Amino acid sequence: MHPADTTHKQYNLTVQGIVQGVGFRPFVYRLAKALDIRGTVANSETGVHIRITAPQAACNEFTARLRTEAPAMAHIADINISMPSDFENFPDFTICESSQQGKATVPITPDIAICEDCRSEILNPNDRRYGYPFTNCTNCGPRFTIVEKVPYDRPFTSMRHFAMCPACAEEYHDPLNRRFHAQPNACHQCGPQLSWHDNRGREIDTDDCIRNAATALGQGRIVAIKGLGGFHLAADATSTEAVAELRLRKRRPDKPLAVMVPDLETALQLCHLSDEEQKALCSPQSPIVLARYKAQNILAPNLAYGLGIVGIMLPYTPLHVLLFATPQAPEALVMTSGNISGQPICIRNQDALARLHTMADYFLLHNRDIVTRVDDSVVRLIGGAIRTIRRARGFSPVAIPLAATTEDILACGAEMKNTFCIVRNGEAYLSQHIGELSTPECEDFYRESIDHLQKALQCFPQQVACDLHPDYLSTRYAASLNIPLQPVQHHHAHAAAVMAEHNLDAPCMALIFDGTGYAEDDTVYGGELYEVGRYHYRRLAHLSHLRLPGGDMAAKEPWRMAISLLYESCTPEQLEQALSQLPAMATIEESRRNLLLQMLEKQVNSPLSSSCGRLFDAVSGLLGICPVSTYEGQAAMLLEACASAHEPTHDPAPRYPVHLVEHGSLYTIDHRPLARELIRDILWAQPLEQIAYDFHQWLISSAVHLLIQYRKINNVNTVILCGGCMQNKLLFEGLEDRLQRANFTVYSGIQVPTNDGGISLGQAFIAGAPTEKGNGPPQPFTRNTLTM
Known part of the structure; x- marks a missing residue:
């Protein structure tokens, strides 16, 4: 507590970064109270705005502790401090309603795996949320998959259809409660509900949908489960027969299948996991971790033919936790994307019933809309670092700060493992994994995702980058926008993605071992040594x-x-x-x-x-x-x-x-x-x-x-x-x-995939470079002969 003095001054603070949907305002409230500081805090399109009246020493401590004691999922990019000309005598410290007056610049928070507090509640028979599969708080739960626009407030999410009951509303408005302004806050009485259906879509009357699903899975059946960012097809991962049947129905004879297990202890029994891999597995992002099998384990041998590794993940939603807590559930479950081959993952109930009825025996549905489909992320420990193989749930759309000046731009990505990228105010928003742009349905998903992220960010760039390949759907989309277009050579973009992530200056040598990339000399590139800069590249070998x-x-x-x-x-x-x-x-x-x-x-x-x-x-x-x-x-x-x-x-x-x-x-x-x-x-x-x-x-x-x-x-x-x-x-x-x-x-690449999932960042970094000082658009270097 700071003693009262007569040198109180007014300070305005704007905190930018990942500071919405992560419990930041309640944290600010508690910190202000502890320091006897008066004022207000509110969300806005540009971040979190704080106004305080305090002595300078208290303001300094307040600002320092904002950085060092922020919630785990918060990331402070910058704190701007100013002193207004007028002085307002605040009677107390209060949390204000969000303001929406101008263009949004605040990042969108990704979906966060269930926290330990919520896990304890849903497993506690004495808690009012016991067994509730949509439990969340400011430290966990859906974010990107339910948000329609910023600022991240309930009216702008798919939770707007659910009016909070008095008990939930009291939590929501209590600054000292961890559910204060938790936008998806709900309970049995007022929130989303599950329903259990056969594969013809007929609802089956039951008082325990999760027990029915666990029983069906334990009997070798295949269940389509509506999750956080889309549907999974689930099956008993310990049953060779169940896995074989799932492969047959999905027409996926060999491709590896991801596995979910109830806890870290089970994962350690099945796989060799280093400390880094265990940390990734248990992180708030909760990705699929590619790990080595142990010689003897309970998993079906037909999960990942001949690879010696398996993709393993932990329950990241309350529904998953409750499913494994049911005695009838298998010890491990296949959780593979709920889609027809070549099409995007299903997110709507009726769409899933129409498309997946030949694959699933039953459907576990719920009535909370998924606004944006997001697949599971995949990581692997390579070279001592956890490297992103597929950047999706938990990671997207977290912005990647670009140290080098980059103009606002839309980069449309590649054809395979597609992502797109929007640069706004020097930050690169790399989209979730879109996948192969090989069908009209995937193209629709691609276009919808670009439209949604542009609206959510309130950023509509007036220049666009794409791959050199003229027949890529992403290239055709870019050309259809009728704004300045910059094609970027495929492997130059690969190298530039790493340069952007690590803030590298030219010159660098880039060893690019890849599948295929379009070039202009009537050959297909893919095993290249380049000398690269941001504006130029030269093929060396x-x-x-x-x-x-x-x-x-x-x-x-x-x-x-x-x-x-x-x-x-x-x-x-x-x-x-x-x-x-x-x-x-x-x-x-x-x-x-x-x-x-x-x-x-x-x-x-x-x-x-x-x-x-x-x-x-x-x-x-x-x-x-x-x-x-x-x-x-x-x-x-x-x-x-x-x-x-x-x-x-x-x-x-x-x-x-x-x-x-x-x-x-x-x-x-x-x-x-x-x-x-x-x-x-x-x-x-x-x-x-x-x-x-x-x-x-x-x-x-x-x-x-x-x-x-x-x-x-x-x-x-x-x-x-x-x-x-x-x-x-x-x-x-x-x-x-x-x-x-x-x-x-x-x-x-570490945060950004080295595969084609990182291409769009490289395109944006190259084409968004300023053309000052005669640099001009990116061009190949003049080739020189090497003498050896």
Whole structure:
């Protein structure tokens, strides 16, 4: 308490950052009371506004403690302090209603996993919220998925349809209660309710919907559950039969399925979890964590064929907690997205009943609208950091501050793993994971999400960025806006996303190992070394070309890439021997092999590509690990898993020779000697695990050798690792270790996915750069020849 004095002054404070929907105003109220400070606090479009009357010493302490004692989910970006000319004598400290007078600049809070206080209440028979599946407070619960616009107040959310009962209203208006202005606050009497339905949509009368769902799941049935940001299809993850049935109905024969378990103790029984992985699993964001299986566990073996890892998460809503607390529930549940393949996750009851009735036996519904669909986030521990693989629930749309000046802009992202990005006031709002823009339904979801976030942010940029590829739906959407448009080369955007996240200045070297990216020289890029800046890039080197026989089919059938690799690398005699003697090639019908060889010979529908992803496919197909892919990235993931099973007994120096070739103004990493070594080892019956491991080491050594040589020329010591292939833990960690030992400084995505989910941030960072001082729009560097 500060003693009264005559030097009271008036101060106005504007707090910016994540300060709405996280219990910030009650915290301010309690702090002001403790310091005997009078005044007001209110939400507004620009943040939280505080007016106080206090001595300067008290104001200083108040401001300092705002930063150091703020609620866990709050993030203070800035506190602006001014002294008004007029003086108002406040009788007390009060919390005022939100003001809405101008353009919103406050961030939107993401959805937050259930807190321990709410968990205790719903499991306590003596609590009035015992068993209530929509319990929340200012420390947890839905935010982004229910908000329609800012400021984040109940009338602007889907909770506006539920009038609070007297008990909830009392909590809501009590500044000392943790539910003070908790916008989704509700209870059994006044809030959303569950209902239980068969797969024809008929409601089944029951006094306990959750017990019915748990019983059905325990009996091997599949239940569609309406959750926080969309529907899940749930099944018993310990039952091989239930998982197989779910795969059959969803037409998802091999793709990994995420698993939810009741608590950390169960997760530790099933998986190897480091301290960092445990922290991520239990965090307020509560993502899916990709973790290694333990050899013996209760999970069904058909959850993640051949990968050695599983996506695991903990209950993040009260509904999930109550489901696992029911004795009839299985010990672990598959929780996979409730959608038809190629379509967005369902969010509306009637839509789910229409689309999912052939997959689910029952439906567990509720009557709170989901405003914005948001999938589960996915993270993985790679290189000592928890790295985002899919940025969605819990993370989006938290703004990424951009240290370099970036104009307001909309960036439309890529075609695969799409996200979009809106830059507002120097902050990048990276959208939730949208997915593949491959169907009209996904395009509708994409357009709706852009419209919603622009309205919520009250930001409508008058310039737009997109990928160079003219046929991407995202590119066509950008062109349809009829505002200044800046196309950005795909892999330049990959590198720029890392630059934006880590505030890097040019020059950097970017090693981009990726699937495919459009270029203007009639080839498909994907295994690149660039020298990059914000305004420019220069292609220094790439993986040697392979043809993609059948175009897009080459990614779906890795045996095609295997034959392409053999064709490019072997003499006619060697090719004939390989096709007849390699076990993987013998499984392909001779007529199909011959047709493919004719395509390669005549260069029909066989574009050239430097793609690292397709090289992984080729090796995976050649080894017989994955001749045909049923999901994107399967061949590379299985090859990584195979290589990770090898335990080297020596320093991982490559057994396969590194061969760099000068090709005009570029250097290439030549894979032809590698292919011949692979053929030899396969014919000599070397273990597949060792061959797969040695391939990884060859790729690592080739890239490191190339970077060392270029450093001698350009004196650039900073290396960016990016592209979808950098999600390969063995590859990334090998590169990072070798580069750091060679005294490079290495950066990669952490908050932002290194896959195409980060492309939109890179597009925004490049195209939103100011054009002052003659910089102009981003262009390729003039190429220089490297002498080695």
